[in-house]
Amino acid sequence: MPENGTSATGPKDTFAPAAGSAAAQQLRKAVVVGGNRIPFARTGGPYTKSSNQDMLTAALDGLIARFGLQDERIGEVAAGAVLKHSRDFNLTREAVLGSALSAETPAYDLQQACATGLETVLGLANKIKLGQIDSAIAGGVDSASDAPIAVSEGLREILLDLNRAKTLPQRLQVLSRLRPKDLAPDAPNTGEPRTGLSMGEHQALTTAQWKITREAQDELAYNSHRNLAAAYDAGFFDELLTPYRGLSKDSNLRPDTTLEKLASLKPVFGKNLGAEATMTAGNSTPLTDGASTVLLASEEWADAHDLPKLATVLDGEAAAVDFVHGKDGLLMAPAFAVPRLLARHGLSFDDIDFFEIHEAFAGTVLSTLAAWEDEEFCRTRLGLDGALGSVDRAKLNVNGSSLAAGHPFAATGGRIVASLAKMLHAKGQVDGRPARGLISICAAGGQGVVAILEAH
């Protein structure tokens, strides 16, 4: 079915470009129809031979099958990957062409480290709100197994010069520059370019700074596994997930893990900080492969297609911190983005029914929660009158999060948005208002993207 005429006749030309509350009232709603992801697999597992394009296509096809979108021309598809081969320059469009969608569906790639997935949702939701498009698919994918490996910088220069050389003597001269060290490949790593520290080492600094205990981190990890396992048992993922390559559950999930087992693991990060090292493989996310997608639409489009409207994408906010000079921790940007987003809507933590705080590390979640509870931090760094408040742990990551599910970087946003939308829809109204959920995702480069969804 072609896009209806809403985009042509919509209100996009009638409101002021500056986002104010008056203009916001004229915007359409962007609703989450549903989502689909493939189970997340630990690196080196069943998806080892699967490319980003394979996995994103599979996630798309599962979404298409769930919602009957075969041959549908979707307004726009946006997705991305953090670890990306140079050949994947048009990853999302290629995945669309390989899917059951209409080949006339446009697509673009987006990359914002681990916030990629959530940012695709926000960007596309904005286009829907503006009336530019009526339907959209947001997504993300990452493979740490099928990661790109580049040639060394030296070899790359030699190969390019060789290509430019015209005569045999010139070519031989270029080749004579080749040294054995040039042949060593340049593998990707999760180190921050400006500090050389890995993400885990950065978080270890933050974890120590906020005095987050080993026990608290292990408990968060334990709850993540327990909650995710319970969600699977309850059939929560039956309409959120499509099996892939023989996997029908996230392979990192350990339903039978115990606090004792988690306590027995040796620390892997922060071993040289002087303070006690508390971060283990159990309370840090593993490298993971996977893909996720979210179907977004205007209310009219969803109705015209007899599709559910689970939740609306209320708003989003990005933030970044100066971690390079040690002002804030690498993964602390959401601590700044959340209060700004809440303030814009006059909301407090009391108005939030589900907190989806991405568990890059248990320490990240706990440091962020501690910062919001800290009067000093909230006054001096956030400019508030006092502490932002405490997050009710009973509302935190109630169906598990990345510590249990794993974290294929760009795919995490889509996982959270689809799951939260389903939870909000089931919750419906709370005290006469729609149930609300807050999503918080930290990202490399000292960034963070957060969002609020409301039950439709």
Added chain:
Amino acid sequence: MTDKYTQLVSRGLGKDIAKKLGLPQPVVLRRYRPGQPLVQGPVLIQGSGSGADELAATLLSWDLDVRRHAVPREKLGAIILVLDEAARPEDLEKPVLAAAASLRDLAPNARVVTVSRAAAGTTDPAAAAVRQGIDGLLRSLAKELRAGATGNGILLADGARTTSPSALGALRFFLSGRSAFVDGQFLTVSSEAGQLAADAEKPLAGKVAVVTGAARGIGAAIARTLYRDGATVVVVDIPAAGDHLAKVANEVHGTALQLDISREDAGQRIIDHAVERHGGLDIVIHNAGITRDKLLANMDQGRWSSVIAVNIAAQLRINEALLASEHFRNSPRIVSVASTSGIAGNRGQTNYAASKGGVMGMVRATAPLLAAHGGSINAVAPGFIETEMTARIPFATREVARRLNSLQQGGQPGDVAEAIAFLASDGAGGISGEVLRVCGQNLVGA
């Protein structure tokens, strides 16, 4: 293994079968494709009386090349033997021997169809004798036919006419390539209900159909066939089969519902999905089934209970929800997949045969409950079908199994699907509570 096989093929029936194993390839059956003519060649109608005349007139109106008298050495696409007025066994002689004279003129993949009265409908001994006699006659004749030709029969309940909607629906099915692997079988038309499709190419146009166990094999073939016939298809399978299910859904432009049908709320989930996404529910195909084979002496609770739970208990529970739903009231159709194991029994399959026998009992008893809404329920019992499952049977066993029928070959998943699509159509509305075997007239069993 070798010993038993040698014993089998060294005498009697087994010897004949062994001979057949040495024969060239069995013929490629003429299977239905959209656009294909109903019959290949002229149709000879044998039998006298108003039933035969009315039928001939109807077939003429379908633009078929109808003959009331055989033309020597003219290749025939079909012989229809109308015996609805036969009152005593002697009445068979004239029409049957007249048809016999034309048997050698049947083209490859031709059809013989008898139209007669159901024996159960009479208390007169002579009438019952001739009616029951036709059963034996047809089944034997089907075994004599060669080159992909099949013989099947239509039984009219008293009151039903040779041109009742479902009599014509069944006739079209038996004449067409849709019934390629149906041989030696009868369908009873019990009422005037039903309606032939306006567009014979799209008999399910406008219908919303749900197929369980649709991720692969016969279920996937059913989904494709219903889609081809015009239905909007919802494919259902357990969440763990979701990737295959998604492929099927995308192929048939339908929606995938990952659902374990043995869940308590499965019926409601199916109804909700069909109504919310597609605006209604007209057809439910109970195809999902599992096998957990074991000799009964070695049977454990898990094997027994899981087979009963999935293969029959789930169907009963879903049907309860369907019967209670206001959304399943517009000529609803249910078709269940049974099995020849449930008819003839199969060593090592006591649990499976109990469940599949159960399906047939359920179908019979549910038919009157659906009749109030102009609905119908039937079962299809597949014989040896070439699937991933039967491909795992050891070679020799498989080779014997697939030759043990009148067509000397295994059926395709699509053959089962065709029978189901027919029974799910309004053209079969007057057929209910029946079990149709799709087995190429398997030599074992009923």
